[in-house]
Amino acid sequence: MEKIELDYPARHAVPRRVHVGVVGSGDLEVLLEPSPDQRAHVLVNTSVDGFGVVWKSVLDRFFERFGGAASIEINDFGATPGTVMLRLEQAAEAVRA
Amino acid sequence: MSTQTEVSARGITWLRALTAQDGVIQGAPATVRVAEAALGDEPASFIAVVPDPHNRFPRARNGEVGLEEGWTLARQVRKIIAAGKDGVRRPIIALVDVSSQAYGRREELLGVHLACAAAADAYASARLAGHPVIALLVGKAMSGAFLAHGYQANRLLALDSPEVMVHAMGKQAAARVTRRSVADLEKLGERIAPMAYDIRAYAKLGLLHQLIEGVDADAPGAADVQRVREALLAAIADTRAGPSDLSSRLSSPAAHATRAASIEVRRRLAEQWDVA
Amino acid sequence: MSAVAAVRNHRQFLGRTSFIEMGARERARSILDEGSFRELLGPFDRLKSPWLPLQGIVAQADDGVVLARGTLDGKPALVAAIESIYQGGSMGEVSGAKIAGALELALRDCEQGKPVLPVLLLETGGVRLQEANLGLAVIAEIHAAIVALRRHVPVIGVISGMVGCFGGMSLAAALCSRLILTRQARLGMNGPEVIEQEAGIAELDASDRALVWSLIGGEQRHAVGLVDDLLEDDAVAIAASVRAAFAQGLPRQERSAQVELYLERLAAIDPQQPLDGPALRAIWHGAAQS
Incomplete structure (x- = not known):
């Protein structure tokens, strides 16, 4: 098990909190809520060690487009980068909805 | 495959020690024993599930709670409720x-699940009807069998003996299911209290009312029996002074330390129960 | 078109919404009156398992149990739904305490003359082995709460599949006033793999799926009177069945209290003779239920 923490600059506030996903094999849950400051903060708890670089690249890509000042907790049970991105996009969509 | 279960005589040993009877019930399987005997200055009913190599149902010959054991426990406990x-x-x-x-x-x-539920139901109903229900752990208290026979008691007492243990699954089976070795499992139990098997680790969870120390669990002498009687009487008095639910299992200092999450869940749930 | 999509289209054609394909939160929502769902101790309360991370296992923020208050035909209700995808729906300290604690509060309200209708959506293998003794302890507390609560209001259990309901939680199911199963549900105390492991493959070959279903599948359980209603995987039908179960009021006698009936039934069984699902249906079919 590994913890990864990342911070990003944000362009706009996040209006509400959303939860998507489940901590099941090959999947993950995302808890997204307004952050206390003007930045985005991500905490990843993952069952698979040693993939820090991959996590950073997926999250970099996500935040280029998302730009919300969100605190995000990810609880991961071995999801692929594709699934991670899918869940993040679902969360972002739910925030905008 | 683990069909070699060591057959334990602890149940019958303590039934005899506390009641001077074998508790055989006419017309019921020999695996369920009930005896009435004085405890302090009142009669009490003592119930044990014991091995029987000739039990009609072959899968319940080594002290397991099976179909007839579950339903017979239910019948016997309900008889006591009706009498009281x-x-x-x-x-x-x-x-x-x-x-x-x-x-x-x-x-x-x-439907062994229903048979075990019937026993748990009867014990819980006795407790709710005001009978002090005390479980005295003298040997193994394993998994679904303990849920059926003992875990609905107002108070849990246990003898401090290496063969007294509580767990959700036998060691070998738990090792296979969690893909660990038995040695790893034992090591984990030393670090993580709920994973341990022995009764001293169980006592740290705050569920036990009393761990009775210094008693010969296999061959109790008069002093041992006296000590256990006193513990039972104290537990009965404590039960009668309190509510008929299981809340005492969350009130000890050990429970506050080890079952902190259980307490926190209930506290925050009560806050959110009604709309503010 | 993928197989899953084909099944979905077929269901839509039949006008059904799958209950099994929903997560626990959606299941709870679909049982309650529309718009009445209010979650208690949701993921943002972050009451996680304190024990899983100590063993290198990532914990889910709600520990796999969704509690919701809401209404059923306008009456106050409580739904506790177990998320079977997370840790097999297993009962740990927190997930179990959520169910026990909610039932205890429902009991308190009932005792104060404010009935709460309790529904349990049971998809679980039983005790979470990583929290072993605390899982077992809290299952006993769930049993205690059901028995106490059931004196005031019927407690309704639903097992929809695909996990089914096993271990100590099968006793919780058996303590429910009424049980609703789908054809995809299984209800048993010991999972088939555990029986094979403990008693040998001659006792039960867990890979023989047809055999397993003939013993503990929803249809068999319904045919012998161990459950009350058998449904297709249809969210609307399940929600309706839950309401109908409450409308019937308290059973004349709870199934787990039908001691003489079941002792008589067992007395008529000869354990030396072979017995299978169809044979038992012939003996127990139509026997008196409350």
Whole structure:
């Protein structure tokens, strides 16, 4: 098990909190809520060690487009980068909805 | 495959020690024993599930709680409730030495889950009706068998003996299911209290009312029996002074330390229960 | 078109919404009156398992149990739904305490003359082995709460599949006033793999799926009177069945209290003779239920 923490600059506030996903094999849950400051903060708890670089690249890509000042907790049970991105996009969509 | 279950005589040993009887019930399986005997200055009922190599159902010959054991426990406990309906609610002492629920094809087909539930229901109903229900752990208190016979008691007492243990699954089976070795499992139990098997680790969870130390669990002498009687009487008095639910299992200092999450869940749930 | 999509289209054609394909939160929502769902101790309360991370296992923020208050035909209700995808729906300290604690509060309200209708959506293998003794302890507390609560209001259990309901939680199911199963549900104390492991492959070959279903599948359980209603995987039908179960009021006698009936039934069984699902249906079919 590994913890990864990342911070990003944000362009706009996040209006509400959303939860998507489940901590099941090959999947993950995302808890997204307004952050206390003007930045985005991500905490990843993952069952698979040693993939820090991959996590950073997926999250970099996500935040280029998302730009919300969100605190995000990810609880991961071995999801692929594709699934991670899918869940993040679902969360972002739910925030905008 | 682990069919070699060591057969324990602890249940019958303590039934005899506390009641001077074998508790055989006419017309019921020999695996369920009930005896009435004085405890302090009142009669109490003592109930044990014991091995029987000739039990009709082969999967319940080594002290397991099977179909007939579950339903017979239910019948016997309900008889005690009916007898106490208009008078004194006598104490019920469950002597616990149960190796497991009965594992079998026939058992599943015939609803061993319901049989065990029926026993748990009866004990819980006795508790709610005002009978002090005390479980005395003298041997194994394993998994579904303990849920059926003992875990609904107002108070849990245990003898401090290496063979007294509580767990959700036998060691070998738990190792296979969690893909660990038995040695790893034992090491984990030293670090993580709920994973341990021995009764001293269990005592740290705050569920036990009393761990009775210094008693010969296999061959109790008069002083041992006296000590256990006193512990039972104290537990009965404590039960009668409190509510009929299981809240005492969350009130000890050990529970506050180890079952902090159980307490926190209830506290925050109560806050959110009604709309603010 | 993928197989899953084909099944979905077929269901839509039949006008059904799958209950099994929903997560626990959606299941709870679909049971309650529309718009009445209010979650208690949701993921943002972050009451996680304190024990899983100590063993290198990532914990889910709600520990796999969704609690919701809401209404059923306008009456106050409580739904506790177990998320079977997370840790097999297993009962740990927190997930179990959520169910026990909610039932205890429902009991308190009932005792104060404010009935709460309790529904349990049971998809679970039983005790979470990583929290072993605390899982077992809290299952006993769930049993205690059901028995106490059931004196005031019926407690309704639903097992929809695909996990089914096993271990100590099968006793919780058996303590429910009424049980609703789908054809995809299984209800048993010991999972088939555990029986094979403990008693040998001659006792039960867990890979023989047809055999396993003939013993503990929803249809068999319904045919012998161990459950009350058998449904297709249809969210609307399940929600309706839950309401119908409450409308019937308290059973004349709870199934787990039908001691003489079941002792008589067992007395008529000869354990030396072979017995299978169809044979048992012939003996127990139509026997008196409350």
